[in-house]
Amino acid sequence: MSTLxxxxxxxxxxxxxxxxxxxxxxxxxxxxxxxxDLRVRIKGVSGRFLTVxxxxxxxxxxxxxxxxxxxxxxxxxAGDVVxxxxxxxxxxxxxxxxxxxxxxxxxxxxxxxxxxxGQEVRRDFTDVADALDAVDEAVELIAGGTSAAGxxxxxxxxxxxxxxxxxxxxxxxxxxxxxxxxxxxxxASAAGTARTAxxxxxxxxSSFKDxxxxxxTSAVTxxxxxxxxxxxxxxxxxxxxGANTAAQTARGQxxxxxxTATQQSTNAGNSASAANTAxxxxxxxxxxxxxxxxxxxxxxxxxxxxxxxxxxxxxxGGGGIxxxxxxxxxxxxxxxxxxxxxxGNRVGLVGYGHAITKQISLYTGxxxxxxxxxxxxxxxxPRVNGNEIWHAGNFTPGSTGATSILYIxxxxxxxxxxxxxxxxxxxxxxxxxxxxxMIDGRGFGAGCVVLPQGVITVRDTLNIGSCVRLMGQGxxxxxxxxxxxxxxxxxxxxxxxxxxxxxDLGVRFDGGLPGIEAARGFLIQGNWGSYRNISAxxxxxxxxxxxxxxxxxxxxxxxxxxxxxxxxxxxxxVQQDGSYRGAIDxxxxxxxxxxxxxxxxAQYGTIRLINNCEGLNLDHISCLGGEWGIIADATTNTxxxxxxxxxxxxxxxxxxxxxxxxxxxxxxxxxxxxxxxxGAQTGNNPEAGAYPGLDIGVDCFDISVEGGWFNxxxxxxxxxxxxxxxxxxxxxxxxxxxxxxxxxxLDIAGTNCVVVACIFKKATPGHAQGxxxxxxxxxxTATTNLLVGNMSMxxxxxxxxxxxxxxxxxxxIGM
Numbered sequence: 001m002s003t004l005x006x007x008x009x010x011x012x013x014x015x016x017x018x019x020x021x022x023x024x025x026x027x028x029x030x031x032x033x034x035x036x037d038l039r040v041r042i043k044g045v046s047g048r049f050l051t052v053x054x055x056x057x058x059x060x061x062x063x064x065x066x067x068x069x070x071x072x073x074x075x076x077x078a079g080d081v082v083x084x085x086x087x088x089x090x091x092x093x094x095x096x097x098x099x100x101x102x103x104x105x106x107x108x109x110x111x112x113x114x115x116x117x118g119q120e121v122r123r124d125f126t127d128v129a130d131a132l133d134a135v136d137e138a139v140e141l142i143a144g145g146t147s148a149a150g151x152x153x154x155x156x157x158x159x160x161x162x163x164x165x166x167x168x169x170x171x172x173x174x175x176x177x178x179x180x181x182x183x184x185x186x187x188a189s190a191a192g193t194a195r196t197a198x199x200x201x202x203x204x205x206s207s208f209k210d211x212x213x214x215x216x217t218s219a220v221t222x223x224x225x226x227x228x229x230x231x232x233x234x235x236x237x238x239x240x241x242g243a244n245t246a247a248q249t250a251r252g253q254x255x256x257x258x259x260t261a262t263q264q265s266t267n268a269g270n271s272a273s274a275a276n277t278a279x280x281x282x283x284x285x286x287x288x289x290x291x292x293x294x295x296x297x298x299x300x301x302x303x304x305x306x307x308x309x310x311x312x313x314x315x316x317g318g319g320g321i322x323x324x325x326x327x328x329x330x331x332x333x334x335x336x337x338x339x340x341x342x343x344g345n346r347v348g349l350v351g352y353g354h355a356i357t358k359q360i361s362l363y364t365g366x367x368x369x370x371x372x373x374x375x376x377x378x379x380x381x382p383r384v385n386g387n388e389i390w391h392a393g394n395f396t397p398g399s400t401g402a403t404s405i406l407y408i409x410x411x412x413x414x415x416x417x418x419x420x421x422x423x424x425x426x427x428x429x430x431x432x433x434x435x436x437x438m439i440d441g442r443g444f445g446a447g448c449v450v451l452p453q454g455v456i457t458v459r460d461t462l463n464i465g466s467c468v469r470l471m472g473q474g475x476x477x478x479x480x481x482x483x484x485x486x487x488x489x490x491x492x493x494x495x496x497x498x499x500x501x502x503x504d505l506g507v508r509f510d511g512g513l514p515g516i517e518a519a520r521g522f523l524i525q526g527n528w529g530s531y532r533n534i535s536a537x538x539x540x541x542x543x544x545x546x547x548x549x550x551x552x553x554x555x556x557x558x559x560x561x562x563x564x565x566x567x568x569x570x571x572x573x574v575q576q577d578g579s580y581r582g583a584i585d586x587x588x589x590x591x592x593x594x595x596x597x598x599x600x601x602a603q604y605g606t607i608r609l610i611n612n613c614e615g616l617n618l619d620h621i622s623c624l625g626g627e628w629g630i631i632a633d634a635t636t637n638t639x640x641x642x643x644x645x646x647x648x649x650x651x652x653x654x655x656x657x658x659x660x661x662x663x664x665x666x667x668x669x670x671x672x673x674x675x676x677x678x679g680a681q682t683g684n685n686p687e688a689g690a691y692p693g694l695d696i697g698v699d700c701f702d703i704s705v706e707g708g709w710f711n712x713x714x715x716x717x718x719x720x721x722x723x724x725x726x727x728x729x730x731x732x733x734x735x736x737x738x739x740x741x742x743x744x745x746l747d748i749a750g751t752n753c754v755v756v757a758c759i760f761k762k763a764t765p766g767h768a769q770g771x772x773x774x775x776x777x778x779x780x781t782a783t784t785n786l787l788v789g790n791m792s793m794x795x796x797x798x799x800x801x802x803x804x805x806x807x808x809x810x811x812x813i814g815m
């Protein structure tokens with residue numbers, strides 16, 4: 001029996017008889033995994049169902065698998081028969097095994113999909129068999145008709161032959177009678193034979209007469225049908241005449257309405273005096289408004305007089321930004337403030353006065369430059385003689401003195417984004433597209449799109465272009481929520497772009513916890529992006545960087561992800577220079593990734609590093625709960641590049657199920673990491689397995705663990721597998737290992753490892769004593785390993801199982 005929902009014997013098909021105007025049809029006898037898993041058919045005039053491919057949409061009522069609902073664009077006519085049936089294409093969406101362990105839930109899901117596909121195939125085979133039976137019946141009918149026709153032809157031939165025999169016999173009888181009287185008897189006998197043949201011919205002719213009568217009847221029937229068609233044509237003509245009559249009636253009504261409107265217009269003339277009074281009042285109001293605005297600068301006239309004051313004026317210099325100079329004179333300018341960039345290029349100036357025109361000049365020295373008047377702390381806008389010169393009421397972007405505004409408020413028209421449950425994806429995407437078209441001084445799109453606070457519903461992915469930033473009002477205040485039936489796509493996607501960004505907002509999927517990897521909170525494939533103060537909730541993958549480089553993630557949060565919290569993955573894509581596009585030089589700083597301490601979360605790793613991750617830097621990351629902590633591997637990498645040259649520092653991997661695992665990983669550093677609680681919680685380790693805090697697997701080399709702690713793990717603190725080499729443990733603390741088994745601080749089966757200045761303790765003060773018995777165990781495959789200056793406390797044992805393997809222990813205490 002399925003663990004998702006029962007799958008009884010069924011054809012996965014349901015027919016509906018439409019009511020007049022009905023558009024939505026909802027099967028309730030079978031569920032599907034995707035809107036693509038349906039076939040819609042309409043019963044034609046021939047009685048056969050014909051497949052339709054357009055003119056309708058399909059949605060799921062909940063997380064897959066779920067009941068579908070088919071909605072037609074055009075309402076159906078009464079009596080239409082609509083057939084909706086499952087039509088799933090086979091695919092594999094989940095791993096059944098991971099790390100040699102069978103995933104029961106994943107296996108159940110895949111078996112459900114196989115059963116569903118089998119039912120649909122069996123149904124379609126039955127339909128084909130029924131169609132073949134119909135063909136056989138038609139063939140039998142045709143064969144039967146052919147046989148009857150053949151019999152009639154044979155009877156006609158026999159009749160003809162009998163008639164000819166009778167004729168010949170009569171001639172013979174005549175000749176014989178003329179010859180002799182004795183031949184008369186023979187002639188009489190021949191005449192009898194001729195009569196018999198004539199009667200047979202008569203019978204055959206009668207049969208042909210009956211056939212002719214039947215043909216005549218058919219002709220009469222055909223003529224009757226023609227008469228009926230003629231009558232239908234006459235009825236159509238009568239209907240057309242009725243329509244013409246109705247049109248004439250409508251014309252008369254329109255003329256009557258025109259006469260009524262004319263009368264009303266006449267009556268309106270009587271209100272002219274009231275309108276004149278209102279006009280006088282309006283003119284008076286206009287004069288008052290003009291008087292109030294008399295001292296305000298005219299935006300159509302760039303000439304300003306009086307004393308100009310700015311509410312806030314700042315000059316910036318140094319720090320790689322540029323500098324400000326006060327210049328005493330240049331050309332025909334009596335003096336001005338000069339703004340230059342870091343390289344000495346003029347970017348603008350404010351003139352004190354022009355020697356000839358006596359005008360003050362504001363000047364930007366680069367294309368796309370603009371003036372930005374900033375107000376703070378309640379200050380008013382820039383003024384002349386105390387009057388505001390630029391504000392929303394009297395300044396039009398793009399007019400004299402203005403260029404571009406690189407800011408879009410989506411709450412305002414024409415976007416009108418609201419947190420009201422409606423789909424806001426089209427409006428937000430339109431704003432993002434508009435921002436991508438804004439041009440700054442470097443020729444890049446440089447717009448900033450700002451969202452209001454609240455839970456904002458979207459039903460499709462938001463795509464962010466180069467140099468465009470999407471901002472909210474805080475990661476807890478602005479939440480982008482993907483609809484529950486759209487768990488097959490990312491919420492925010494940044495493609496092959498540069499300098500894109502997201503900040504101050506959160507994302508989440510509505511409904512149950514997504515189970516397919518496509519349900520990503522953030523999908524980043526661009527370069528040089530900046531992502532700050534963001535969060536992801538209820539996703540399959542919270543953050544996915546696939547092929548993106550040099551991105552910065554700062555102050556990020558994720559909760560309740562079924563597969564992966566943070567994914568950093570290189571690709572197998574070949575670039576123009578022949579290299580493979582990795583996910584390199586990405587920085588993740590100050591983040592928190594957490595899941596409940598129960599199975600079903602972080603199934604592929606709280607942090608998952610795949611393929612070429614050169615230059616990856618993780619700093620101050622807290623990982624709590626889930627099935628795995630860090631997993632680094634290259635299992636999908638076809639070109640040999642692996643996770644390498646990575647730095648992970650000042651972070652915590654706590655309360656996971658199976659701990660952390662490195663596979664085909666190299667030349668990476670783990671500094672001040674707390675690997676703890678692997679399998680220690682009963683709730684997330686129902687099988688009571690013994691799992692190490694860190695498992696360094698086959699083909700790993702040059703792995704450095706410096707500082708940090710391994711404690712409260714259900715298995716070894718750390719294990720170095722056979723085939724791993726050149727690993728270093730420097731200044732690390734190992735305590736309380738082996739709560740469920742393998743009570744060893746550091747278990748080494750590899751080669752060329754160095755363990756220096758480490759501390760091994762049976763238990764951590766304030767924690768349970770635990771079952772730890774050994775500080776270090778060197779297995780029989782361990783060779784040329786070096787232990788120097790370590791300390792073991794609490795009577796822990798040191799065991800070298802390969803004394804001839806070149807392993808050395810020097811200056812250790814208690815070992």
